[in-house]
Amino acid sequence: MNAPPAVLPAAAAALTPSAAPLHALALLRYGAPSLAFAFVALPLYVYLPEHYATRYAVPLGYLGAVLLLTRFADALFDPWLGRLADHLLRRGWAKPALLAACALMFAGFAALFALPALLPFAAGEWRFTLLFIAALLLTYLGFSAASIVHQAWGATLGTDETQLARTVAWREGLGLAGVLLAALTPQLGGASALVGVFAFALIVGLVLVWRAPDPAPHRAAATTSLHWRTLLEPLHNQRFVALLAVFVTSGIAAAIPATLVLFFIRDRLDAAALSGAYLFAYFAAAGLLVPIWLRAVRRWGAARCWLLGMGLAVAAFVWAALLQPGDRWGYALVVVLSGAALGPDLVMPPALLAGVIRAGGHGNRLEGSYFGVWNFATKLNLALAAGLALPLLALFGYRPGTLETGVLPPLVVAYCLLPSLLKLVSAGLLWQFFVRGRSGPAAFAS
Known part of the structure; x- marks a missing residue:
């Protein structure tokens, strides 16, 4: 079967004719930092809220509010970081920029997990809040800058949709391996082990990426303005706007259960002891199936x-919504199915985005700007998930540590049914714009 309309026809013309597929070792070196980056993504969005709330008695509503504000503030910087990434790529500074961003990221990450032990929330709420926000913003800033540079770099490696997907798959596959390691580490050694293993993984990743293939020559203009209107130049590309609409709705649908998964396992299934095993199985299923998706x-x-x-x-x-307390094997099926669905969520959107960038004539020029806006949308998804889902759950009577019984308690509605509805909306948009014949991306031809 030939490639579907989602393969943008103008993309081929935008490619560098001499570009050749990269061998596995080169892709391993390029993707290596993603293993360490996963330690920031998983603990901050899944482990940190549960860790603060249950171990240090930090109020759930407070956590939701702080995470919402800091993630939103962090997201506002992403378009600027994207345009800055274009300048750094043009000057050939991708690797030093990645190193500097990782140093900031680690400093903030270590401070986050040291804070509640050094300064308990009850001992000084205002001081705790200021330091908590500062550590979050430092971590977010470093992580955002490193991710945008790394993603923009990868978008220049490959000659067609299949090769772009292969590059993304190596990056995201190594990220999944990092997620597995990050999921197990707190179970075995707590927060201190998490910080130590993260530091080691980050050093190894940076050593490997230093020998990775350089990004393709970048053509970003040296005088490109950083005015806010120019930062949003990717939004003038209608293909990108269509893809972003699909990505945002799908991303919110994924972010809500990611935020609530540990609460669901403990307070709906009564299976807190299996949390690490479930998370491991979920990401293992995703990683093992990536080659099949490719x-x-x-x-x-x-x-x-x-x-x-x-x-x-x-x-x-939908199956998870039918489960009752004690249905541990039933949830294992949910884990496998949702893990199988994670691979496409990780690999396909960036591969489609790289094609959209090239089809719009912005290849090797504005990758950073596109990924800056893309990451802004990702952060907004996560902010809404944590900042709205957690306080709403508290408003409707959910209390962490209390077993949720009955047919559709608030936790089940938030964790199962709301994400399903959003996924259906996203699937409809994807079908309309990128799958259906010439009513898909061809409708956005320049």
């Missing part, structure tokens, strides 16, 4: 593969 891309294209992944996710969470 083969599927060659046959059906990235858009159709992403659509199939959305269908699997909806099936998994």
